[in-house]
Amino acid sequence: MSRDEAQALARRVLGFATATESRVIIGTGARGNTRFAVNQISTAGDNSNTTVAVRSVVDGRVGSASTNRLDEAGLRAVVENSERLAKLSPVDPELMPELEPQSYQPGVGWSDSTARLDPAGRAAAVGRITDQARAAGLVSTGYLETRATAGAIANSKGLFAYDRDTDVALTTTVRTADGTGSGWAGGASNAWSSIDPAALGARAIEKARRSVNAVAVEPGRYTVILEPTAVGNLVQLIQGSINARGADEGRSFFSKAGGGTKIGEKVVDERVTLVSDPFDPETAGNPFTGEGLPARRVTWIENGVVKNLNYDRYWARKQGKEPTGAGGGFGGGSLRMSGGTETIESLVAGCQRGLLVTRFWYIRPVDPRTILFTGLTRDGTFLIENGRITRAVRNLRFNESPIFMLNNLEAMGRPVRVSASESGNAGAAVVVPPIRCRDFNFTSLSEAV
CATH class of the missing domain: 3.30.2290.10 (PmbA/TldD superfamily)
Structure with missing residues (x-):
C-alpha cells in the first residue's frame, strides 16, 4: 500500500x-x-x-x-x-x-x-x-x-x-x-x-560436529566467550527496565536508593555504550511511535554511564520532561552496542580456562531490581583451556544479569546484527559484539543437547 x-x-x-x-x-x-x-x-x-x-x-x-x-x-x-x-x-x-x-x-x-x-x-x-x-x-x-x-x-x-x-x-x-x-x-x-x-x-x-562427546563440567563462575547471539540474548533484556516511570517509582534497577534515578551514574564498564537509532541502516526502525511521535536516536548508556531513560508522553508531562520518542524503549526494541577489535579466535586465545557459548534459550526473569535472569546454554558450548577450544561440554543453566555481565567485561569484538529472538523470527534489530567476560554464573547442569 x-x-x-x-x-x-x-x-x-x-x-x-x-x-x-x-x-x-x-x-x-x-x-x-x-x-x-x-x-x-x-x-x-x-x-x-x-x-x-x-x-x-x-x-x-x-x-x-x-x-x-x-x-x-x-x-x-x-x-x-x-x-x-x-x-x-x-x-x-x-x-x-x-x-x-x-x-x-x-x-x-x-x-x-x-x-x-x-x-x-x-x-x-x-x-x-x-x-x-x-x-x-x-x-x-x-x-x-x-x-x-x-x-x-x-x-x-x-x-x-x-x-x-x-x-x-x-x-x-x-x-x-x-x-x-x-x-x-x-x-x-x-x-x-x-x-x-x-x-x-x-x-x-x-x-x-564439534559438540559430540560432551563432558560435564562443575557449575560455578567461569570466564566466558559469548558469541554475538548470546550477547544479544542478554543485553536486549535491559529494555524491560529502561523506562523512566519504573525507575521513578522505585521498581527497577535504574531506581536510585532513597529516591530518584541512576541517570548520570556509571552502571557498567566504561567501554559500553548502548544506542537506539531507527535511522541506522543496521538497526532500522519505525520513524514514529504508535502515537505518532517522531522517533529519534537515543543514547541510553554512554561510556558506562546512564544517559537516558524512556519517557512516554504521560510520564514525561507529569515529570516535566520531554517524551523520549523511542516506543517501548530501545527504539521499539532496536539496539546497538559498542564493540572492539577482537575476533572470536583472539577472545578464545586470551582465555586461560573458560567456556564458549553459542547462544542462550528458555530465558526467564528472576529479579527485576537487578535485571537477573535464568536460562540455558544451547547448540554449541565448549571448554577453553590454555587459549584453545578443547572439547564440548554439557549444557548449563545460568543465573546472571546483563548488568553484572557488562561490569565484568574483559574484551569485545566487532558488533554484528544477530537473530536474538528465541523463536527464530526477525524480531527487533540488535547489533552487538562477541565478548569475553569473567565470573559468569552457571548454577547447574542440563540434560538437553
Missing part, C-alpha cells in the same frame, strides 16, 4: 468518526515463511493482509476496535464499535490528547532484496543448508521468515505518518544423526542480500 493509498483509507475511516478524538492505525503487507526439517522443506506459507485499528476518545473514555474489512460497511462498523466501547469504559486518568501534525525523517528500513524474495527463492536458500548437511551425514532443521509491510497513523487533528519496512531472519539447527551433537547459526537483517545461507549452514555443521 502506497502512502497516498494509506492516507486515502485513513481519511475514509476518520470520516465516519463522531468521537471527541480519533486515531487510525493501518497495517498492511506480506509475510512469507519456509520451515525445514530432516534436510527437507516441511512447510511453506505466504499471506498478505490489511488491518485497520481505530482508537476513540469519548468524554475522557477510550475504546478501540480493529477489522480487516475495507468496504464501507466494514469501516463504518469498526468506528462505531470503537466509539461504543469507549462509552462503556471508565475515564482514563492518564489520557493524553492526540498529537498535532508532526514532521518525520524518512525511514531507512526497506530493502527490495527482501521484498522480492519469493517461495522459490526461499527454497533455494534453504537448499544451500540442507544440501551441505545431507552431504555431511547430518540432520538440518530451520526457519526462514520474511516480512514486507507498511504502516500508517492518522488522527482527527490532521496528523499523518507513513513508513514501510522489511525484515528477514534465517536460523538453522544441525544435529548429528545420533542426536548427541547440535550446532546453531542464524542471521537477521532488513536486507536479504546481507544474509549468506551457505555460510550459516557451514557454521552450524561445524558446531554440530
